[in-house]
Amino acid sequence: DVKVTQSSRYLVKRTGEKVFLECVQDMDHENMFWYRQDPGLGLRLIYFSYDVKMKEKGDIPEGYSVSREKKERFSLILESASTNQTSMYLCASSSGLAGGVAKNIQYFGAGTRLSVL
């Protein structure tokens, strides 16, 4: 089974702190994603990476950055956390072109619920 692991289930931070959310997948997937989940809004894509050191902005990248130094790891960084970044953050991964019929299925981590006070 595909396993996507997010380092923290719950996180409480102060306004202005630098926050790192870590995500690791064990299926050698090319693609990795960071989403933000808010009630009534569903999932919104923050950043996407299709290869090591490659990244693309999603719909709501402002206030966030990402890092992908190794294929299995994708980090989301809040440079200076603000209260409006309090949310559930979901990491996902999927295989690339070589993935066959399953290549467009995204596999999700359990999520990190971040509270910024």
Place this chain on the structure above:
Amino acid sequence: AQTVTQSQPEMSVQEAETVTLSCTYDTSESNYYLFWYKQPPSRQMILVIRQEAYKQQNATENRFSVNFQKAAKSFSLKISDSQLGDTAMYFCAFMISPYNNNDMRFGAGTRLTVKP
């Protein structure tokens, strides 16, 4: 831009009964992919069922089936013989191309409660 609408924020159903969750989408593309994902309370989101737009036949996975109406741009999920473990948030999602994974769009979700 592609949009996905789930018009039912919350639903409930009695155990063993059948429930249908609605989803509509908007696109000008002719080929695309549709998904239903399930997010149980405090657990990770998992794929329930997937439909490819060029396939006429509705997808089924055990107790889960879809009613895909391409002309109406509708993709509803039917859960038969509902079980307590079906209690979850359900998200409808849409993707145009399998080669461009960053264009998946999600609906706002429907919270389903199965009552004993």
